[in-house]
Amino acid sequence: MQFTAEHAEWGRVDITLDDLGCGRSWEEIHRVRGVELVCPECGGQVHARVSKLGTRHLYHRTKPPSCSLANESLEHHLLKLELVTCARAAGFRAELEVAAPTGEWRADVMVLNADGSWLMALEAQLSPITVEDIAARTGLYERDGVAVCWFGLRPRPWVGTVPTLLVQAPEEQGQTWTVTAGLARFSDRPVSWLPVGTGLSDAVAWMLTGRIVPHTPLSSQRVTGKDWGYEWAEGWTRYWNDSWRLWWTTPAYAARDAECARERAEARRRQEAEEKAAARRREEKAKQRAAKNRLYRAFWDRTGLDRQAWRGFRALAELHLDCPLAFGAPDARYGDGRPVYERSGPDGEQWTLIGIACPDPGRLRAWAEELPLLVPSYADLDVLAGRAWAPFQVYVLDPYTGEIDQERVPPASVSP
Known part of the structure; x- marks a missing residue:
């Protein structure tokens, strides 16, 4: 099942238009003999037909095993059709199954600027793919100046490593x-990223008009499955916390996130500076x-006093001088x-300095x-007394005997 083909005279045929x-009608290709579409x-x-669900599509007369368009699933085709419909509803020109001139990529949906240049590729990625391969494919689009968003239906290891939206098909007619998943809003009270749900048509319109942009969160957070509100959320929590790298969010939220990150970095810098100080x-x-300990050890060694003797010495000093010291x-x-x-x-x-206890006699x-x-x-x-060069007032306070004496030492023959 596919939606585009080539005609020798008409050129590209897109049955969703x-x-x-190419200026033709569905009636000119549906059940019309002699119309050769490839x-x-x-x-x-390929030939035109209508599915049991009423969906117009093209099918290969002989299904080739190596053609990716021929082997896409029904889910893939329906999602592609919805994506191109959303882009056109937003006022953009969009084409299905557009390939690069080099053949290095083929966009499920290519949204075009007013001048016909490429704007954004909308990719329905439902088949298994590695993180490395989808990153490489995203890099090819970026090299060619094309933005891209990848759409999936359920959690996969690659989801969130590139610009991603997970979507859900309507369960009933009219829905x-x-x-x-993939849309988020930023909250700074407390700092966190919170998932947001919306209609796919709104999300596509927002991304094409720049109202949302892919953003790598600078503010880390942890969430639980209940924050999502989806049945598969509990099994997806690990991916949210450990693997999801890019969110679609508004430029204002991205700017506030960056501001908060700077504030936290500055707070960490101040904290580190304070810790270092x-x-x-x-x-x-x-x-x-x-x-100080070295001074005291030298003091005890020089005077021969221990702490108990020193306490006695101090008590005698206060007793003799009759004042708190x-x-x-x-x-x-x-x-x-x-x-x-x-x-x-x-x-x-x-x-008030009133005396000196136990000075070194050689340093008077x-x-x-x-x-x-x-x-x-x-x-x-x-x-x-042997060192005095002038009269000295000396108090002898013996902590071992409790003896107190006061002497005025006359000058000796030793000069200072």
């Missing part, structure tokens, strides 16, 4: 063909903690001693003349 596309693909003789801060804090970390500015602050104010937020500077020096033993007092 009232004038057969198949445009195989060159075999119309419908689109069951946080990682740098953590690394810097870790380095600071490590450096805060001790800073070992500070190189004060000979690796620990600054001693008096805390004041309503919340103890004001700190001018501050030793002005600030009291707090040490844990008389041995430390003796060392400081």
